[in-house]
Amino acid sequence: MKRHLTAEWLGGLQQQVEEHLDKATRVYQNLPEVQLLQPDPGGGWSAAQCLEHLNSYGRYYLPAVQGAIDTCPTRYRHSTPYFRSGYLGSYFTSLMKAENKRKYKAMKGHVPPSDLNGAQVVASFIDQQEHWLQLLREAEHLNLNQIKVPISISKFVRLNLGDTFAFVKAHDERHIQQADRVLEGIEIA
Secondary structure (H helix, E strand, O other): OOEEEHHHHHHHHHHHHHHHHHHHHHOHHHOOHHHHHOOOOOOOOOHHHHHHHHHHHHHHHHHHHHHHHHOOOHHHOOOOOEEEOOHHHHHHHHHHOOOOOOOOOOOOOOOOOOOOOHHHHHHHHHHHHHHHHHHHHHHOOOOOOOOEEEEOOEEEEEEEHHHHHHHHHHHHHHHHHHHHHHHHHOOOO
16 A cells, blocks of 8 residues: 655645635636536536535545544544555545546535536535545644544445545546536537
């Protein structure tokens, strides 16, 4: 399993979240509703659907991560110099990385409807990214290897906190890139 310097690794994830926040406030928030809701010309989701898909995962993972942090034993409330990714966490994260061009079918309950309020979707996305940033900052003082978070498809399978962050942020990046491709391919009359 891969070993990372904890502070450097968390810093990279925080930077990624800040980039997503910047894009959401600078670009997505300023787009007309019609552009946010325009489906991909190739038959895929709209940009708003891509963001709502991420919001649906945030509605699961944000409380799960917050709960794991809030209830972790005192002995895990200290940072360690290194974070070691687990086998399962590394595997799930590699599946979600944007470089992995393989397409996956969205899990039931995470397929976004087409009749969305684009402004609300973007506002929720921004709120969630701010919450992720806060959790990543809290994690600077925690043992990322020992705190466990149940995954969304099975409460019995749990990833360490560091792998949970990595998986969710890889998933976010994958669908933000998808939303950007959709927006690039749309012609608004």
